[in-house]
Amino acid sequence: MNENVFSFFHSPVWNKTPERTMCLEDVYNYVRGEQARERTLRLRSIEDAAEARKYKAGAFDYVTFSGVFSRCSDADMVSHSQLLCLDFDHVDDVSALKRVLIADPLLATRLLFTSPSGNGVKWVVEIDTAEAPHREWFRSVGNYLSARYHLEADAKCANESRGCFLPHDPECYINITNN
Numbered sequence: 410m411n412e413n414v415f416s417f418f419h420s421p422v423w424n425k426t427p428e429r430t431m432c433l434e435d436v437y438n439y440v441r442g443e444q445a446r447e448r449t450l451r452l453r454s455i456e457d458a459a460e461a462r463k464y465k466a467g468a469f470d471y472v473t474f475s476g477v478f479s480r481c482s483d484a485d486m487v488s489h490s491q492l493l494c495l496d497f498d499h500v501d502d503v504s505a506l507k508r509v510l511i512a513d514p515l516l517a518t519r520l521l522f523t524s525p526s527g528n529g530v531k532w533v534v535e536i537d538t539a540e541a542p543h544r545e546w547f548r549s550v551g552n553y554l555s556a557r558y559h560l561e562a563d564a565k566c567a568n569e570s571r572g573c574f575l576p577h578d579p580e581c582y583i584n585i586t587n588n
Contacts (some may be wrong), residue, residue, distance in 0.1 A: 413490040413519070413535065416478045421467040422572060425481040431472060433492075433520050433533070437583040439575055440522050445469065449577040453527045465525055471572035474533055475543060483570045492519065493536045493546055494573050495554070495562040498529045506530050509558060511582060516550065520583050525576035543569050 416427035417435075431439075439445070448468045455461040474494035477487040500506050503523055510532050511518045520533040536546040547567040554560040565571065 413492050414488075415476055415490040415492065416473045416481070418471050418473070418481060418572065420470050422469075422471060422574075423466075427473075427478060427481070430477055433583060434585060436472060436520060436575065437581055439470075440578050440581040443577070445525075445575055446577040449525055449527075452525050452576075461526070465574060469525055469574040469576065471574045473570050474573055475569040475571070478570055481570050481572060483568050486569055489538050489543065489569070491535055491537060493534050493543070493550060494566060494571070495532045495534070495547075495550065496524070496529060496566045496573070497532070497560060498524070498526075498563055500529055503528065503530055506560075507580075507582065513557075515553070518582065518584055520581070522578040522581040523576065525574050531573055 412432060414430045414432050417429050417431045418424055418426070419428050452461060452465055452468070455464055473481060474490060474492045476489045479485045479487055497506060507521055507530060510521060510530070516534045518532060519535055522531050523529070524531055534550065536543070541549070544567050551562050554562060
């Protein structure tokens, strides 16, 4: 397996100094484990959207799936992980979307989990930045998903240093063989 490593940051989201690097298996174990269980349950119990956003920003650890950074900023990328994380918000049927993405014939799911809010999906796929730059991959994959499934990924995730909050999801999916 190609070792795709990226930066891990402790909460809050305004902490821009990475703690360490991680790989997909590390995130899989974190998300399936107990580290974020109570925070995830608490977030999902908050009814006010603004309060929920504030809590999530302050309480959840995060990763930059697209690479290793000396600081969480596109300008401070040390190396690209060859991973792209797409975020789908306000999903009507999270389980159905997960099944569709895992079964996609063109893009191999590397990691997939339910977002902290419980009504979204985080989807990680492998890319090759030798073929095209990161943001071109983001646009191309987004266009493909829109045409094939009428899905729209969160456009804010196009930048390489975009943080992805790590929730608790005991049904997190990982493909470590990339088949």
